[in-house]
Amino acid sequence: MIADITRARSPLVTKLSHFVPLSAEDVRVLAALCLNEERFEADTDLVVQGDVPRSAFVLTHGMAFRYRLLPDGKRQILTFMIPGDVFGLHAFLLRAMDHSIGTLVPTRLATISRATVLDLFDHHPRIGAALWWCALQEEAISRERIVALGRRSARGRVAYLLCELVWRQRAVERGEDDAMRLPLTQVELADTLGLTSVHVNRIMRGFREDNLITLARRRLTLLDVERLQEIAGFNQDYLHFGGAPEEVERYLDRLEQDHAGPHRP
Amino acid sequence: MIADITRARSPLVTKLSHFVPLSAEDVRVLAALCLNEERFEADTDLVVQGDVPRSAFVLTHGMAFRYRLLPDGKRQILTFMIPGDVFGLHAFLLRAMDHSIGTLVPTRLATISRATVLDLFDHHPRIGAALWWCALQEEAISRERIVALGRRSARGRVAYLLCELVWRQRAVERGEDDAMRLPLTQVELADTLGLTSVHVNRIMRGFREDNLITLARRRLTLLDVERLQEIAGFNQDYLHFGGAPEEVERYLDRLEQDHAGPHRP
DNA sequence: CGCCACGTTGAATTCAGTCAAAGAGCGTGG
């Protein structure tokens, strides 16, 4: 039974495990969360600027992105969401979304009701901590994006984005470490990095000519991660994959025990 | 007594009140939080990249900024913190800070221990909600920065930053609506907006020549907010000052009552 | 008074954007 769950380990579980070690019970609870998936086609808006946020979601398959449309028609892509990413955990406090979320490819979401979110925080401290952690990581990713847009060259920005996506992918998927599906057009890369698609194209060509990447049929492979990270000034520390400090571990153990009584009588 | 507290209304209370209506009790609790201030000089690092985060802080006086230093010596300023801003609420989950925080002017902080943070969330639901809200606002500010850096012209970026700072200031301070202390050098503005200080200088001169701003002895006044917002494509909605949806209000009322028993027997 | 950090200005340079057109890949339907 446990073996089954482990084999079928969802991206969510894999990701959260990087932050906080989860109990078998936690894994079971998380697996249950993802049972009711809803499917969406590619190029569909999941959430639109101005909507009232309702529940939280886990992205279980596919890929999506947050974006803002400006009055003059320009678009800025804020972040990409890959399997295992959670969003809208506390957004229900807001009156209106300040950005939209759209799919890049056919995508599946599991909805988490507000009640479930509150229950997770109340009764599953390790999951609660891990979810907080996801929020922290997302903030860190935003900060890194600001750094990239503010102070990196166009080449550096492209290299940085490729590195980030591959590192995040690594954290939720077994197997191929330096390759991934990249269902992004050059227009989308440009709208993410504050560049034009023409310029992105020239930079990608450069990378291909220098044997740093291959990109065929929407598959990206980083041939020389070292060199790319150097170009990007990339350091994966900001993703904070690497567990909690001792102190937090101890704290969570204590909470776990406090809950053990009522929950396993 | 209550009148006294109201008169001395701290920036923190003023800011949180924009999000969730606070009870007199809440105001008292928040006032108590800010009693033990620690003072720091200008140009001092409060937190350094790599530090293990320990507790949370409220900035009560002065001004600070989050920043990242890059290997090549460049600096990117991430956000500015003004009185009433809270930081580090959940950062203690992390092993290491991925950025630093420094003061711009003499600044005072009140420390909130981890235990206090947890107590606030457990026993003062309205404060807890308001603090969550602060986190949401901060995320929204980061997203807006990404939009500015990615898709706005240099002129638009400068205008946007001035608007944001003045709007945030308005939310914590009575009186002058379109003016504020701006203790930033042009180098700092440049490091915030992904520009060079030379270019920032030329843009500010332009704004002055067009009678859009005055800037004398570190005091900034926006003479034509409308026009500046137009240049920036600025819309204050992303700051989410404006209260919670009905639904959340009702939910908080319920929680409040649940807590009324144990706390006021 | 004179230092020093910050602000201001000009001229040359460059990185990235704009515009325009051609090529490649892919699904669809004749």
Next chain:
DNA sequence: CCACGCTCTTTGACTGAATTCAACGTGGCG
């Protein structure tokens, strides 16, 4: 099966916004 049309990619020539470099002001403070 191939031709068509669509979207995305690629390429070149030109333009322009912002940077770089370098010098000169200036105002606050010891």
